[in-house]
Amino acid sequence: MEGKKNLILLYTVIGFLIIFHLVGWFNFVFGANPQDFARLTPINLILSLIGILIFCPLNDNSFKLKILIIGLIGFSSELIGVNTGILYGHYSYSDKLGLKLLGVPIILFINWVLVIVSIHAVLNYIFSRFKFSVSYLVLAFIGASILVLYDYVLEPFAIKYHLWSWDLMFPPLFNYISWFGISFLNLLILSKWIVNKTVYLVGLTIIVLEVLFFFFV
DSSP: OHHHHHHHHHHHHHHHHHHHHHHHHHHHHHOSOHHHHGGGHHHHHHHHHHHHHTTSOTTOHHHHHHHHHHHHHHHHHHHHHHHHSSSSOSEEEOGGGOOEETTEETHHHHHHHHHHHHHHHHHHHHHHHTTOOOOHHHHHHHHHHHHHHHHHHHHHHHHHTTSEEETTSSOOHHHHHHHHHHHHHHHHHTTTOOOOHHHHHHHHHHHHHHHHHHHHO
């Protein structure tokens, strides 16, 4: 019975994520005010994170500490980037992503946790399922490389809808180098977390939906 309830919850979460992204895509492509609709991006990030964390070991204090550290590292890197340009390059955020701290939207804490947990879930399950023996460093390298591609797809969408802007009008190469470095470090933090199929399916759904959304809007 418990397994059946979990299965229903899984299908509900995945179905909700798909519908939510489809509604968002429709409004961006056919809506009268897609720029205003971009302001709902934080809601999407929050709901997506809740969707995957439901199936994560939140009763494990070490796991909760790890995702807190991941969020702080990601957010701190953005603080450094926005205020100094030492990481990512010279850029600034608009007000469309909500409340900001020292120029950085607080929602980015959630975004970093979301993408790191999701990509780790996908890779950890795939490599475990097919019994590929790789080191934590290799897994983090692959994950960070995928997230660089994720950011490459994200950038045109973000610039087009004025979520953020670059001083040079487009992201420099150093942005992607920084993305790789921060992603690599954060993925190492989760390296010992063994993922089950349920978390994998939600993580895969999130990554695929996000990439398709950014690519086709």
